[in-house]
Amino acid sequence: MHCYPLPETTSPARQANPPTPHERAAPALIGSILIANRGEIACRVIGTAKRLGIRTIAVYSDADENARFVRLADEAWRLGPAPAAESYLRADRILDIARASGACAVHPGYGFLSENEAFADACAAAGLRFIGPPASAIAAMGSKSAAKALMSQAGVPLVPGYHGEDQDPARLEREAAAIGYPVLIKASAGGGGKGMRIVERAEDFAAALASCQREAQASFGDDRVLVEKYLEAPRHxxxxxxxxxxxxxxxxxxxxxxxxxxxxxVLEEAPAPHLPAHVRRAMGDAACTAARAVGYVGAGTVEFIMDRHGDFYFMEMNTRLQVEHPVTEMITGLDLVEWQIRVASGQPLPLAQSQISARGHAIEARVYAEDPERGFLPSTGTLTHLSAPACGPHVRIDTGVEENDSISPFYDPMIAKLIVWDETREAALARLARALDDYRVAGVATNLRFLGRIVRHPAFASGKVDTGLIERHQNELFAAEAPATDEELALIALAETLAGHRPGDEAWLTRRDWRLNGRRTRHLEIRIGEAIESLTLEGALPALTIEVRGRRMTARGTLDGTMLHADLEGRKLAATYLSRGQGRTLFVGGRRVEASLIDPFAAGDGAPHGETHLKAPMPGRVVTCCAPVGARVEKGTPLMILEAMKMEHTLAAPANGVVKAFYFAPGDQVDDGADLIDFEAE
Known part of the structure; x- marks a missing residue:
């Protein structure tokens, strides 16, 4: 399911674009656009382009051959193999396709080549409009160090730090000591949280620097870093x-x-809560000063960090459209991609500063295929079930996937951006909480439950937010899921019975535990986590009596495909019930219950789980092995570093023990679940 942004029916805050002094002589819009990106941002650009009558050309890797954005575009061209370095980062191949397809312009989206000045220059040299800033502005802001020097000259406030060209580790360590710990190491060409480390103590600096540089090189092809004072409890x-x-x-x-x-x-909102009007104006003026300092054109985002006293400092400028741009669109009623296209066509800004206003409050939640309980490890696989909340004036969904699509290990594991709008922040929060409950995904792990906990947490609800909120409240946000309730178990039993019933037949006659002249009774055993639950069902449809943990409940209902409508003891409930092999998934009341049926007649393989084999939690590449074979290590000692989706993930010793063997060497690619390390726990 997908909701195009700002359709012609307009959003609640939609602003009309009044005539401008240049309008009569304004050039025509670009006639065709090649989108040098993938996923939800490609779908997003296609949506606006279609509304404006512009032809769209998509490019895709082998992994995306059947992706949604490929189907939406007017035409699509193959780029190359799945790895980004062989497809979406192939500027030469993208330009060849642009020329062959007759494209007039290139929209880079975000990520990949969107902030690559060489690509912007190459587009111009090929006679293509680059829907973004000039290459000179990208170059000026592409290096965080150079950008901060420029901002200092322009009078924009900066956080104390070292932004120099000398990248000798000893020099960087001396600068960190002079700044004073804690410090923040950041990739100079970075963004999206990649190549960034907080260092609390001097003895941890060298390892953090090396890790940061590796990640920066893998993500941006540039391992240069800067070092800044880390502001505690800041706002972004x-x-x-x-x-x-x-x-x-x-x-x-x-x-x-x-x-x-x-x-x-994780969550973004507009406007910023509890931000005084004078601070808002000062930040806006400083942002425009930063843009003018580099001769900026198009959409850009100037990022500031604020301390607890309300003082703000320039961090960086992202010379592209941001992932979170929909919240700005929802409160202003403007289509920023349309603005991008108009500016790239040579038209003036549709509105002057005095004509821009905002209404209400919008919040965006990034729905990812990742497992918060396992350190947010990406989760790959097929979306066997995907149902989103209903869209409308208050709810918008930007997504690049549909049911039965796959989340691959090659790219960002985003499923969708869920955006809500309402007149007040409190009302928007309530809408977001409900929408997260209504979002149902199976086949991969997701962060939906985690997002729901944040949205309902008093700290976030208060609007007094800072970058340490999740860490500070991790005990509540990462609390173990409550066990399945009696009602949830009864719903599984009812759905299982309805799924086995054929209209016109007596369901129990198909069950092997039916006995002539006996009571109509069936026993059902299911496994939820490590627990095994035994349920007893009596009677015949449409009414059953289900015994759960000694409690007897009357139940009736209907199962239409995956939709279960049930009546438990007079309480009516709607749920989604999914069946795959022996596995069962129940979605009800914002909860996801995973279960598996136990067949009492099935023989187990008797194979014990090998506790000495540490397995790959996801597909990826081995970066380094951290301990020698034969080493005796303590619990938590890093053993191996994997790189997946351009992020590093550390496998640590699960207990005190001895490293017996490594099955892969640095540089090797590994599959999800592959044995990586033979480890003998004491």
Whole structure:
């Protein structure tokens, strides 16, 4: 399911674009656009382009051959194999396709080549409009170090730090000591939380620097870093700016992106809660100053960090459209991709600063295929079930996947962006909580339950947010899921009975435990986690009596495909019930219950789980082996570092013990579940 952004029915805050002084002589819109990206952002650009009558050309890797954005585009061309380095980062191949397809312009989306000045230059040299800033602006802001030097000259406030070109580790360590711990190491060409480490103690600096540099090189092809004072409990507030070729620059208010994990945004909202009007104006003015300092054109985001006193400092400028741009669109009623296309076509900004206003509050949640209980490890696989909340004026979904699509190990594991809008922040929060409950995904692990806990947490509800919120409240946010309730078990038993019933037949006559002249009774055993639950069912459809943990409940209902409508003791419930092999999944009341049927007549294989084999938690590449074979290590000691989706993941010793063998060497690719390390626990 997908909701196009800002369809012609308009959003609640939709602003009309009044005539501008240049309108009569404004050039025509670009006629065709090649989208040098994939997934939800490609779908997002296609949606606006189609509304404007613009032809769209998609490019795809082998992994994306059947992806949704490929089906949506007017035409699609193969780029190459699945790895990004052989497809979406192949600027030469993208430009060849642009010329062959007759494209007039290239939209880079975000990520991949979106902030690559060489690519922007190459587009211009090929006679293509680059729907983004000029290469000079990308170059000026592409290096965090150079950008901060430029901002210092322009009078934009900066966090104390070292942004120099000398990258000798000893020099960096001396600078960190001079700044004072804790410090933040950041990839100079980075973004998205990649290549970033907080270092609390001097003795941890060298290892953190090496890890940061490896991740930066893998993600951006540039291992340079900068070192800054780490502000404790800061807010992350960013300002959306827009500039045209006529020298006009405006800001479209701000977004608060403070709720983060691993320096990656989890929730974003606009406007920023509890931000005084004078601070909002000052940040907007500073953002426009930053944009003008580099001769900016198009959409950009100036990111600031705020301390607890309300003072703000420039962090970086992202020279592209941001993942979280929909919250700005929802409160302003503007289509930022349309603005991008108009500016790239040579038209002036549709609105002046005095004409920009906002209404209500919007919040975006990033729905990912990842497992928060396992350190947010990406989860790959097929989306065997995908049902999203209903879209409308208050709920928007930007997604690049549909049911039965796959989440591959090659790219970001985003499933969708869920955006809600309402008149107040409190009402928007309530809508988001309900929408998260209504989002149902099976086949991969997701962060939906984790998002729901954040949204309902008093700290977030208060609006007094900072980047340490998740870590500070991790005990509540990562609390173990409550055991299945009696009612949930009864619903599984009822659904299982309804699934086995054929209209016109007596369901019990098909069961092997039916006995002539005996009571109509069936026993059902299911496994949930490590627990085995025994259920007893009596009677015949449509009414059953189900005994769960000594409690007897009357139950009746209907099962239409996967939709279960049940009546338990007079309480009516709607749920989704999925069946795959022996596995069963129940979605009800915002809960997801995973179970498996136990066949009492099935023989087990008797094979014990090998506790000495540490397995790959996801597909990836071995970066390094951290301990020698034969070493005796303590619990928590790093043993191996894997790289997956351009992020590093450390496998640690599960207990005190001895490293017996490594099955893979640095540089090797490994599959999900592959044996990596032979480890003997004491």
């Amino acid at each position: 507030v960013e300002v959306q700016v827009f500039a045209d070729t006529f020298g006009e620059c405006v800001y479209l208010l701000e977004r608060d992106c403070s709720v983060q994990r691993r320096h990656q945004k």
